[in-house]
Amino acid sequence: EDQVTQSPEALRLQEGESSSLNCSYTVSGLRGLFWYRQDPGKGPEFLFTLYSAGEEKEKERLKATLTKKESFLHITAPKPEDSATYLCAVRPKGGLRNFNKFYFGSGTKLNVKP
């Protein structure tokens, strides 16, 4: 069964204190792994897509990496404005009608204190 687990559920950091969020996944075949940011009361906002083990992508203070079993979202020297819930999702391989299936984790709520 396709499954996505994120840890920790919540993370409190001081401004400038780097850390990593984890996304473990079980999927029959991975078409893509996606990271999103969600602010309170809003819809998720796309950050990264990763397709194969060893791939890395960066955006400002965020860097996403992918292995065969998990993905990490590294946050370097975070600022208070990075506070949000970060969601991970996988899109399994399959036929055309499965192309639009995404399985989401429950998210990591990040709080960065000044």
Added chain:
Amino acid sequence: NAGVTQTPKFQVLKTGQSMTLQCAQDMNHEYMSWYRQDPGMGLRLIHYSVGAGITDQGEVPNGYNVSRSTTEDFPLRLLSAAPSQTSVYFCASSSAGVGVEETQYFGPGTRLLVL
């Protein structure tokens, strides 16, 4: 571009009432989806569509109907609302173009309370 729009923003229903949550996108995306988000459970797929006239069930389809008569619109119907359907509902769309970054664009959500 307005992106993905959803109406209403907030709705209160009584048990047994029916309603339609509206979703529209102006990006000419082939794929559209409906999710519900509940505390501690993440986003769960309700129904999805890979094109006009084609819909499929996701993880939690019971109690919901969808149709896709145009590329732009993907309404979600609650036939007989139940308190268990109290949730935040998100609509999303994505493109299937070759070489296009595969991602979903989400609407702002509809908060539904069923009494």
